[in-house]
Every structure is written in structure tokens, then in C-alpha cells.
Amino acid sequence: MNRISLTPPILSLLPALALVPVLAVVVTSVHVGGLQLLFEFFGAAIQPSLDPTVVKSAWRGLQITVATALISWIISTLLGILLGIASASVVWQTCIGKSWPAFLIRRILTIPRAIHELLWGLLLLQLLGLSPWVAILAIIIPYTTLVARVFSDQLDTQDRRALNALLQAGAMPFPALITALGPPIVPILMSYGGYRLECSLRGATLLGVFGLGGIGTDLQLSLQSLAFKEMWTALWMLAAVMLTLEQSINWLRRRQRANETTTNQILITFALMILLMSLGLPWLKGLEIDLSSSISWNPIPWPTLAELIGALNHLQWLKLISSTILLTLLASGIAIGTPPLAMMLWPSRLGIEVQSLIWALLRLIPPPLSLLLLLLSCQPSIAVAAIALGAYNLGVMGRLLKEGLEEQGNSCWKALQASGAGARSSWLYGCLSAQSPSYLAYAAYRTDVILRETVVVGLVGGTGLGWQLIESLGSFNWAQVILLLIVFATITLIGESLSDYTRHRWLRSTQKPALVLDLQS
Amino acid sequence: MSRRKGKTSVLTALIIFVGLVSCTNQPQQSFRIGAIPDQNPEKLNRQYKLLCAELSRELKVPVRYKPVTNYPAAVSAFRTGSLDLVWFGGLTGVQARLQKPGAKVIAQRDIDANFRSVFIANTTSGLKQINNINGLQVLNNRRFTFGSESSTSGRLMPQYFLHQAGVKLSDFNGNQPGFSGSHDATIALVQSGSFEAGALNERVWISAIKNGRADPKKVKVIWRSPPYADYHWLAQPNLDQRFGSGFTDRLQSALLGWSDQSSTQGKILELFGARRFIPASIKQYSKIEKVGRDLGKIQ
Amino acid sequence: MTQILELRGVKVYGYRGDRLSNIDLTITPGERIALLGSNGAGKSTLIAVANGSLTPDSGIVLWGGRPITHLRQHQRQAIGTLWQDLRLLEELNVAQNVNAGALSSRNLMWAIANLLYPLEIKACKECLKAAGLSTKIIFANIRELSGGQRQRVALARLLRQRPELILADEPLFSLDPILTEEILNLLLARTTRGPVVIHKTLLMSMHQPDLIHHFDRVIGLRSGCVVFDNSSDELDAKALAWIYQSE
Incomplete structure (x- = not known):
């Protein structure tokens, strides 16, 4: 008899143990030297700069970011759906009776996904120069393959009985697929698509932080010069857009779910996408960003074998890889474990509202910024980098958990309350238990994302593969860049298969087919 | 229902048209x-x-x-x-x-x-004024930060001078230097005490002293580099x-x-x-x- | 006799008419009450109001003379509910589910530890035995159990709670005759097994008039109103028809 049981609720809480070493390190290195600047930062929140030049520049940046996000969202979603269909086993099986092409396409698609959009941005910049397409493509490439993966996963996990019945009755393969799988898949696609838009917006902002234009650039500039008032001008604008977006997507989804037939939903969504697309292009053009200008291809010199071997010997791989993995694990622990821990400790309605406000704030502040703020009052360490990276993703996980709990019924929670269990215990047993399998599934996705995002904090923290990659890019050492990319992609793919494995394990134990709402970066 | 669909598609077509038309004219070379x-x-x-x-x-x-x-x-x-x-x-x-x-x-x-970098230190770090380049060895095992990784005055030349003094990057506390991202951030981080010392562009340092961003009570110059x-x-x-x-x-x-x-x-x-x-x-x-x-x- | 539970003028609004309208009801210690009524008559609503999980739109529920909303959280342990949908925690094993009944008298650390390493196994086993289950399934996953086993795990959890009043919502639904007999005997505290104590006060909703003789009192509910409240001996065919009469 196996008495120790790693139940899903405990597995959702256990990652919070990462807080112990991290906080231990941070607490012993905390100091008050930077307090004055921190006060300045938070004080600036209530008095952002209203200087017309600043506001105008931020407003322009914001428009570029939003337009970039919109265009890349639309293209990546549409392409992603096509590729998703092409990589679904059920489609190939129905059409040609074999499923290996689906498997093959799926494997090929993992490679673009394994590289963070920021790295795509920096690489494409080398190849394409300062084209506005760089930012758009940098988002499209990984996002398309992500949408494709999620969509094909969804197609393959649908109930096939209806499809088989149609095929038995002699229907042609393609119409049969559409008739049988269309109706159940559309609502999933709708809500997933909405999430992708938010992800695109965050991605576009982050690209800006690394110099690819838009509001992120304004943020980065004011960060560099510690001009907090100007930084808050940009942050508040970004917050307003994010909030509006979140709310309108929710509103649209609720409305559509309530009022429209499936066909109409599709039609309206496509019309909306095309509308936004055709608004986005002239919009960017109005901002003097012309997407119709030709793209020039500037290949980089391919490194020789000797250079590659030199790079292989030059870099300290063990240290780079181990610090990257350590950073990923710590940050993931914080991001995954903290929301359930916090909600368990403060499960009242007020508590949850306060927490979700904090999470929204955490989602707003890009990791390089939070890292700098943390460094103002702590000595540098991998723990500080882990907090900065973890905090951003914690915001995402917290929101996912809250939304999941809202969709889930509360009958068990009520039952436990009625039996006299305390508020915290009954939240743990009655709410978290049922939610934990799908939360863990999201957590597995999130860990992939965090691994990719170590690039983002590596830059400031001076640790790991991500930092080395930026350093090698800055030295134009292509041999190192290529090797680092290969290693990065390999680790990401290993991580992804591991998390795939765990996700399948957890999803198998839920009864309803999981709605995969991965809030990728 | 069908009327509504019709409306949607007409609207869509119109919008695509407008979008395409507004995309076609070329700007003057600038x-x-x-x-x-x-x-x-x-x-x-x-x-x-x-x-x-x-x-x-x-x-x-x-x-x-x-x-x-x-x-x-x-x-x-x-x-x-x-x-x-x-x-x-x-x-x-x-x-x-x-x-x-x-x-x-x-x-x-x-x-x-004749540009210069300055090495600065937190006043509580105990680091003293350095008289010649070999004096940079006092930075051994200290928490040290550069600015941006491709900056000349905030990274390249300071690293070169450190190298000449025999200080390797792995000699710093934590086996690596920090990269604050900018000259201003270097001042802020050294002034706060998170890092004991750092190197940056002398011009930025002078203007930070002038506008009060740098507090001479908390952070001071310990070495001024030769010109480049x-x-x-x-x-x-x-x-x-x-x-x-x-x-x-x-x-x-x-x-x-x-x-x-x-x-x-x-x-x-x-x-x-x-x-x-x-x-x-x-x-x-x-x-x-x-x-x-x-x-x-x-x- | 002092009443332990009292409902005064309880009203619960629904989408179409009241789910409960003007219910006045007192339950005294030791009473065994059968709650009859057709589907949708308001039996489950009544039970939810009685255990405090549903706050009525008007009227008041008193426990021991005090409004149930004023009870301290751990005092609600005295009211035990056997839910119609059981409300077992599907992600946990049997022992952890049974222990969930004891949460009212345990702290959060205990609750967390129980999720990692089921605690107080001995007490759990007693409750399982009392509920007529084999202790072999103690670490089994809830999903692996049959319908009857699940029913009895819920019962074991209730026993672990040690309530003074049991509110049971159709616990006999879809049980075979032997199991019906067993569970009924258990709820009526006719059988005692080991140290597990069952208090004698019971309100149970059900659809089996032939079992009425086990109870002291019958409450008939129709469209949210009490239409019969009398000793079980008084329930004849006419009264039964009256309760189950369709609108």
C-alpha cells in the first residue's frame, strides 16, 4: 500500500517550496540602500509624466505595439489553424488512411516553437535589417506553430464517434470532418484565439524592450535613464490597453456564446479579423511604418568548422546549462506554486480580488524592469533573477487559476463549508482539488515558456545561456550563436516532451476534455 | 439571418478594398x-x-x-x-x-x-582611491557591475583596464560581473549598495553629480581611466x-x-x-x- | 422538548415561482424524519437551507436557538449532510476523502499534510468499517470505486464528522435492496460498529413510501410548501397521493 500520495492539489502547492531557498537568499542580501529610488518609482506611479512630448511618443509607441500585435495575431492564428489541420492525425487518417504525415509535420513544427520570440526578433534583425516585418515575423513564427500544436491537439482529442458514423454512411472525408469536428472545436478556438491576442500584445511589448520599436522601446529608454515618471506614462497606457482588451474579449465571448450560432460566430470572427487586419496595415503606415517596402535579405557569414569547434571549446557549457535550468526551476516554482498558496491563505472574496489586482500588476511589468527594481534593494543572485522572471509568469498563472475556479462549480466547497471546515481548508479541498489537474497542465506549458524566457532576464542578471546568447550576438560571433541556439532548442524540446508527458498524465485524470488555454508569454 | 450575412460580407469587402487602396502609394526616399x-x-x-x-x-x-x-x-x-x-x-x-x-x-x-570611463564605488564598501591601474586588483572578489554588454565606456574599456591589471571577470564576487543595462542604472545600483563597485561613462557620471542623481555621500569615483x-x-x-x-x-x-x-x-x-x-x-x-x-x- | 433546528418563515425564490415558500419547521433531538415529495418539490433546497449552505431570501434558520449564520465556522460540524451528488473529492483517495469530514476540528497544516500523507488512518478505517466498506480500499482512488462504494465513502466521511444532526438527500437513490437496508440501518443508528457514534437525529429525503415505518415523522413537500407534517403512522394512501399530486 502506497501511503504517500502526490495528489494534484499538493503538486500544485509544492512548487511554492522554491520560495524557501529564493527568499532565504534574498532576505539575507536585502538592504535599504535603494529604498529612495524604489519610493521614487512607486511615487511616480501616481504622478506619471504628462509632458506632451513624452505622452506623444508613448502614444505613438503604443499604437505601433498594438498594430504589430494585431497583425501578427491574425496571421499567426489563421496560419496556425491551417497548420493545425495539417498536423492533426485525425485529418490524415480520414483522408488518406495513414497518420504519419501528421506526426512528421508536428515534429518539424517543434523547432520554430523552441525559440523565444525575442530570439527570433534578434536573429531576423540580423537577416532582414530594420524592417517592420522583423517584429511581426518574430511573433508570427513561434505563435503560428503554437496555435497549430494546440489546435491539432484539440482536433485529435475530440470524440470520433460522430465522424466515424458519417464515414460509415459514405460521406466524403473532408465534409465529414467539418460536420463532425467543426461544431465542438469552434468555441474552443474562439476562446483560445482571444488569449493569443493578449499574448501577442505582451510579446510585441517585450520585443520593444529589446529595441524593436513600439511602447517597449519607450519603456526601455526610460528604464535606462531611470526616468520613472516617464516610465509610468507608458506603463499606465499599456495597462489601459491590456485591460480594455481583456474586458472586450470576455464580453465578446460571453455575447457570442449566448447569442450566435456556430456559423455566425465563425463568420463574425473572420470578418472582425479581416477588419482589424485592414485597419492595422494603414494604421502602421500612418505611423511611418510601411510594410509594403521591400524586404532585403542579408545573409550572415556561415561559420567554418574550426570556428564552431573553437566556440564549442570556448564556452563553459556545464555552467551555462545548469544555471539556466536552475533559473527555470526556481522561476517556475514561484510562478506555479505562489497563486494557489496565496489563494489558500487568503481565500475570501476580498482576498481573491486583491490578489488578482496584484497579478494584473505583475503581468504588466516586464521582467527586465522588475529585475532592476529588485536589484535596487537586493544583492545580485540567481534568486533575484528567478523572482523577476517568476513574478511575471505568476501573474499569468494566477489569472488562469482564478478563471478556472470561476468556471468550475463550487458544490464541493459549499459542502465542506457546511460541514464546518475552515475557510482555508475548504478552499484547499473543495476548490483547488478539482481545479488542480488542469492547473498542472497549464503549469507544464508555463514551464516551457519560462525556460524560453530565461533569455529575458539573463541579459541583466548575467547568467545562463540566455545571457551568453545575447553576448555572442553582440560580439557577432555566429559560431557561438549557432551552437547556443542548438543547445537552447534542445533543452526546450526535452523540457517540452517532459511537460507533454506530465500534462497528458494530468489531463488523463480529468473527466472533461481539457480546454487548453495556454497563455504563452 | 441571411440578410445579416450579406451585410457582413459587403462590409468586409469594403474594408479590404479601403485597406488595399491605402497601402499602395510609395514614400519618397529619405x-x-x-x-x-x-x-x-x-x-x-x-x-x-x-x-x-x-x-x-x-x-x-x-x-x-x-x-x-x-x-x-x-x-x-x-x-x-x-x-x-x-x-x-x-x-x-x-x-x-x-x-x-x-x-x-x-x-x-x-x-x-579623449573619452574616459570612471570606476565608482559605494562609500560603505571600504574601497579607496586607486592611484595606478594595478590598484584595480582591489576589486577582486567584490560585487562589480558593468553597464550594457556592448557599451564601450561602460564595458569594453573598463574590462580592458581590468584585464591589464590582472583582474578576470570570474574574479568578481559571484564569479561574474553584473550587467546593469545602462550607465544610469550602474550609478543607481552602486549607490544602493547592491553592487560595491561599477564602471561607466565619465560624461554620464559628471551630469549625474550635477543634477543630484548621484549622491557623493554614497558613491564616489575611485579611478579615472586613461583616455580613448x-x-x-x-x-x-x-x-x-x-x-x-x-x-x-x-x-x-x-x-x-x-x-x-x-x-x-x-x-x-x-x-x-x-x-x-x-x-x-x-x-x-x-x-x-x-x-x-x-x-x-x-x- | 428543545428543538435543535428550527426554520421560521423560510422563503427561497426561484426562476419560476418560489423554490420554498414560507416553511416553518422544527426538529427535536432524536427525531427521525422522512422527507417526501416529487422531483422538484424543494427537498434538496430545504436540506441546503437547513445546513446553512443556502441562505434563504427571507426567514431565518436557528440552530440551538441561535441563527445559523451566527455560528462559528467549526460549530457547523454539528450538522452533517449526505449530499445527493455525494460531493466526493475526485482527485483524492478514500482516506483523504474520509478525513475531509474531520477538517472542522483540524488546522490548515493538518489539511495540507493529509493531502500528502493520509493521516489518522485508524479513525478512517473505523469509519469505513462502520459504513460497511472494506479497509482494503483505503488508499484507492475515488474514481476507481463503484457507485455503491462511493455512496458509502460519503457516508464514512459523514461518520468521521460526527454530527449531531444528519441531513441526508436521497441516500437510497439507485441502491440495490440489500445496500438500501444496510445504509438505512446505519443512518438510523440501529447498528453500531466499533467506536463510531451516530446521533439519532435524522432528516432524510426519499422516494420509498414502503420504508416509512422506519421513521417517526413524515414531512411532505409539494411545490415548495409543507403539505404534510405528521407521525409516520398517519401517512396513508390518500395522504401520499396528496403529497405526490401533480399541479
Whole structure:
């Protein structure tokens, strides 16, 4: 008899143990030297700069970011759906009776996904120069393959009985697929698509932080010069857009779910996408960003074998890889474990509202910024980098958990309350238990994302593969860049298969087919 | 229901049409200026707006400013011909020139010929004034931060001087230095005590002392580096073909001719922190190139 | 006799008419009450109001003379509910589910530890035995159990709670005759097994008039109103028809 049981609720809480070493390190290195600047930062929140030049520049940046996000969202979603269909086993099986092409396409698609959009941005910049397409493509490439993966996963996990019945009755393969799988898949696609838009917006902002234009650039500039008032001008604008977006997507989804037939939903969504697309292009053009200008291809010199071997010997791989993995694990622990821990400790309605406000704030502040703020009052360490990276993703996980709990019924929670269990215990047993399998599934996705995002904090923290990659890019050492990319992609793919494995394990134990709402970066 | 569908599709078609029409006309070729900005957006916007207007007036071509916040991005943008004239730092300028043979060094500021870095330390760190370069060894096993990883005055030259004094990057506390991201951040982080010492651009240090950003009670200079050449304007080799023969020369003499006699030019120079622009030569940067190669920043 | 539970003028609004309208009801210790009524008559609503999980739109529920909303959280342990949908925690094993009944008298650390390493196994086993289950399934996953086993795990959890009043919502639904007998005997505290104590006060909703003789009192509910409240001996065919009469 196996008495120790790693139940899903405990597995959702256990990652919070990462807080112990991290906080231990941070607490012993905390100091008050930077307090004055921190006060300045938070004080600036209530008095952002209203200087017309600043506001105008931020407003322009914001428009570029939003337009970039919109265009890349639309293209990546549409392409992603096509590729998703092409990589679904059920489609190939129905059409040609074999499923290996689906498997093959799926494997090929993992490679673009394994590289963070920021790295795509920096690489494409080398190849394409300062084209506005760089930012758009940098988002499209990984996002398309992500949408494709999620969509094909969804197609393959649908109930096939209806499809088989149609095929038995002699229907042609393609119409049969559409008739049988269309109706159940559309609502999933709708809500997933909405999430992708938010992800695109965050991605576009982050690209800006690394110099690819838009509001992120304004943020980065004011960060560099510690001009907090100007930084808050940009942050508040970004917050307003994010909030509006979140709310309108929710509103649209609720409305559509309530009022429209499936066909109409599709039609309206496509019309909306095309509308936004055709608004986005002239919009960017109005901002003097012309997407119709030709793209020039500037290949980089391919490194020789000797250079590659030199790079292989030059870099300290063990240290780079181990610090990257350590950073990923710590940050993931914080991001995954903290929301359930916090909600368990403060499960009242007020508590949850306060927490979700904090999470929204955490989602707003890009990791390089939070890292700098943390460094103002702590000595540098991998723990500080882990907090900065973890905090951003914690915001995402917290929101996912809250939304999941809202969709889930509360009958068990009520039952436990009625039996006299305390508020915290009954939240743990009655709410978290049922939610934990799908939360863990999201957590597995999130860990992939965090691994990719170590690039983002590596830059400031001076640790790991991500930092080395930026350093090698800055030295134009292509041999190192290529090797680092290969290693990065390999680790990401290993991580992804591991998390795939765990996700399948957890999803198998839920009864309803999981709605995969991965809030990728 | 069908009427509604009809409406939707008509609307969609209309919008696509409008979108396509508004995408088709081509803009006039303009002269594109880039810079790796190291100041706040407000000041930067003023600086380059004025600069563009002034250059446009003198050269009679439309001039546009494209901000690039990332060092390698600026270099690549120059290599790929996305930018015609770029305000580069010493290292990035050399990197860009090596990747774009024939690129011309147009000018530098009067202060750039003899540029310096300063090493600063938190006053509670116990670090004392250093008299010669070997004194940098006191930084062994200290928490030390550079600025941005491709900065000449915030990373390359300080690392070179440390190297000369026999201090390796792995000798710092935590086996690695920090990279604060900018000169201002270096001051803030050393002043807060998170890092005990750091290195940065002397100009930024002086202005931080002037405007009160740096508190002399908390952070002080422990060493001033020997001079080296830093920032400069670098132009594409093909400007004459694209904008008419003699364009490069006109550009150069325009920049070199600016003085504080004219209020606009004076303003621009002030924002650049200079009294005037002076001629610069490739030779001045050969030391940076050698250091860059030694430290692996140039291949 | 002092009443332990009292409902005064309880009203619960629904989408179409009241789910409960003006219910006045008192339950005294030791009473065994059968709650009859057709589907949708308001039996489950009544039970939810009685255990405090549903706050009525008007009226008041008193426990021991005090409003149930004023009870301290751990005092609600005295009211045990056997839910119609059981409300077992599907992600946990049997022992952890049974222990969930004891949460009212344990702190959060205990609750967390129980999720990692089921605690107080001995007490759990007693409750399982009392509910007529084999202790072999103690670490089994809830999903692996049959319908009858699940029913009895819920019962074991209730026993672990040690309530003074049991509110049971159709606990006999879809049980075979032998199991019906067993569970009924258990709820009526006719059988005692080991140290597990069952208090004698019971309110149970059900659809089996033939079992009425086990109870002291019958409450008939129709469209949210009490239409019969009398000793079980008084329930004849006419009264039954009256309760189950359709509108």
C-alpha cells in the first residue's frame, strides 16, 4: 500500500517550496540602500509624466505595439489553424488512411516553437535589417506553430464517434470532418484565439524592450535613464490597453456564446479579423511604418568548422546549462506554486480580488524592469533573477487559476463549508482539488515558456545561456550563436516532451476534455 | 439571418478594398539617421527632432530618425543598409565598419577624442582611491557591475583596464560581473549598495553629480581611466550614389560647421553634451578594435 | 422538548415561482424524519437551507436557538449532510476523502499534510468499517470505486464528522435492496460498529413510501410548501397521493 500520495492539489502547492531557498537568499542580501529610488518609482506611479512630448511618443509607441500585435495575431492564428489541420492525425487518417504525415509535420513544427520570440526578433534583425516585418515575423513564427500544436491537439482529442458514423454512411472525408469536428472545436478556438491576442500584445511589448520599436522601446529608454515618471506614462497606457482588451474579449465571448450560432460566430470572427487586419496595415503606415517596402535579405557569414569547434571549446557549457535550468526551476516554482498558496491563505472574496489586482500588476511589468527594481534593494543572485522572471509568469498563472475556479462549480466547497471546515481548508479541498489537474497542465506549458524566457532576464542578471546568447550576438560571433541556439532548442524540446508527458498524465485524470488555454508569454 | 450575412460580407469587402487602396502609394526616399539612445525618451525625442530638422534644412533631403535601443540591432541595421548615418559608440562603430567595408567615419564630438570611463564605488564598501591601474586588483572578489554588454565606456574599456591589471571577470564576487543595462542604472545600483563597485561613462557620471542623481555621500569615483576615442558618426559608403555626388562631404561639413552661434545648432550640441563636432579618423579607433578583438567582442 | 433546528418563515425564490415558500419547521433531538415529495418539490433546497449552505431570501434558520449564520465556522460540524451528488473529492483517495469530514476540528497544516500523507488512518478505517466498506480500499482512488462504494465513502466521511444532526438527500437513490437496508440501518443508528457514534437525529429525503415505518415523522413537500407534517403512522394512501399530486 502506497501511503504517500502526490495528489494534484499538493503538486500544485509544492512548487511554492522554491520560495524557501529564493527568499532565504534574498532576505539575507536585502538592504535599504535603494529604498529612495524604489519610493521614487512607486511615487511616480501616481504622478506619471504628462509632458506632451513624452505622452506623444508613448502614444505613438503604443499604437505601433498594438498594430504589430494585431497583425501578427491574425496571421499567426489563421496560419496556425491551417497548420493545425495539417498536423492533426485525425485529418490524415480520414483522408488518406495513414497518420504519419501528421506526426512528421508536428515534429518539424517543434523547432520554430523552441525559440523565444525575442530570439527570433534578434536573429531576423540580423537577416532582414530594420524592417517592420522583423517584429511581426518574430511573433508570427513561434505563435503560428503554437496555435497549430494546440489546435491539432484539440482536433485529435475530440470524440470520433460522430465522424466515424458519417464515414460509415459514405460521406466524403473532408465534409465529414467539418460536420463532425467543426461544431465542438469552434468555441474552443474562439476562446483560445482571444488569449493569443493578449499574448501577442505582451510579446510585441517585450520585443520593444529589446529595441524593436513600439511602447517597449519607450519603456526601455526610460528604464535606462531611470526616468520613472516617464516610465509610468507608458506603463499606465499599456495597462489601459491590456485591460480594455481583456474586458472586450470576455464580453465578446460571453455575447457570442449566448447569442450566435456556430456559423455566425465563425463568420463574425473572420470578418472582425479581416477588419482589424485592414485597419492595422494603414494604421502602421500612418505611423511611418510601411510594410509594403521591400524586404532585403542579408545573409550572415556561415561559420567554418574550426570556428564552431573553437566556440564549442570556448564556452563553459556545464555552467551555462545548469544555471539556466536552475533559473527555470526556481522561476517556475514561484510562478506555479505562489497563486494557489496565496489563494489558500487568503481565500475570501476580498482576498481573491486583491490578489488578482496584484497579478494584473505583475503581468504588466516586464521582467527586465522588475529585475532592476529588485536589484535596487537586493544583492545580485540567481534568486533575484528567478523572482523577476517568476513574478511575471505568476501573474499569468494566477489569472488562469482564478478563471478556472470561476468556471468550475463550487458544490464541493459549499459542502465542506457546511460541514464546518475552515475557510482555508475548504478552499484547499473543495476548490483547488478539482481545479488542480488542469492547473498542472497549464503549469507544464508555463514551464516551457519560462525556460524560453530565461533569455529575458539573463541579459541583466548575467547568467545562463540566455545571457551568453545575447553576448555572442553582440560580439557577432555566429559560431557561438549557432551552437547556443542548438543547445537552447534542445533543452526546450526535452523540457517540452517532459511537460507533454506530465500534462497528458494530468489531463488523463480529468473527466472533461481539457480546454487548453495556454497563455504563452 | 441571411440578410445579416450579406451585410457582413459587403462590409468586409469594403474594408479590404479601403485597406488595399491605402497601402499602395510609395514614400519618397529619405535619409535615415539612427542612434543607440542612452538618454531618456523625452530628451532623445527633442534631440533628434532638432537634428533631423537641421540636417534636412542643410542637405535638402527628408531626414528621418529611427530609434534602436539595442546595440547589435543598430550594428545590423547599419550592415543591412537600413540606416544611412548612425551615432555609434566606439565598439559598435568599429563592429559596424568592419561588417560594412567602406563605411565612413564622419565626425565625433570634441569630447570624444579623449573619452574616459570612471570606476565608482559605494562609500560603505571600504574601497579607496586607486592611484595606478594595478590598484584595480582591489576589486577582486567584490560585487562589480558593468553597464550594457556592448557599451564601450561602460564595458569594453573598463574590462580592458581590468584585464591589464590582472583582474578576470570570474574574479568578481559571484564569479561574474553584473550587467546593469545602462550607465544610469550602474550609478543607481552602486549607490544602493547592491553592487560595491561599477564602471561607466565619465560624461554620464559628471551630469549625474550635477543634477543630484548621484549622491557623493554614497558613491564616489575611485579611478579615472586613461583616455580613448569613443562615440562617432558613421555613414554608409554609398551615400553619394543615392543622394547625389558630394553628399557625404556636404553631410560632413554640415555637421562640422555647427556651432553655438546658431540657436538651433547650439541647442543640438547642448543636447549632445558637446561644444562642437570635430573630424574623426579610423586610426583613432584602432586601439578599440584591438581591445575588442582581444576580448572577443570583435571576430 | 428543545428543538435543535428550527426554520421560521423560510422563503427561497426561484426562476419560476418560489423554490420554498414560507416553511416553518422544527426538529427535536432524536427525531427521525422522512422527507417526501416529487422531483422538484424543494427537498434538496430545504436540506441546503437547513445546513446553512443556502441562505434563504427571507426567514431565518436557528440552530440551538441561535441563527445559523451566527455560528462559528467549526460549530457547523454539528450538522452533517449526505449530499445527493455525494460531493466526493475526485482527485483524492478514500482516506483523504474520509478525513475531509474531520477538517472542522483540524488546522490548515493538518489539511495540507493529509493531502500528502493520509493521516489518522485508524479513525478512517473505523469509519469505513462502520459504513460497511472494506479497509482494503483505503488508499484507492475515488474514481476507481463503484457507485455503491462511493455512496458509502460519503457516508464514512459523514461518520468521521460526527454530527449531531444528519441531513441526508436521497441516500437510497439507485441502491440495490440489500445496500438500501444496510445504509438505512446505519443512518438510523440501529447498528453500531466499533467506536463510531451516530446521533439519532435524522432528516432524510426519499422516494420509498414502503420504508416509512422506519421513521417517526413524515414531512411532505409539494411545490415548495409543507403539505404534510405528521407521525409516520398517519401517512396513508390518500395522504401520499396528496403529497405526490401533480399541479
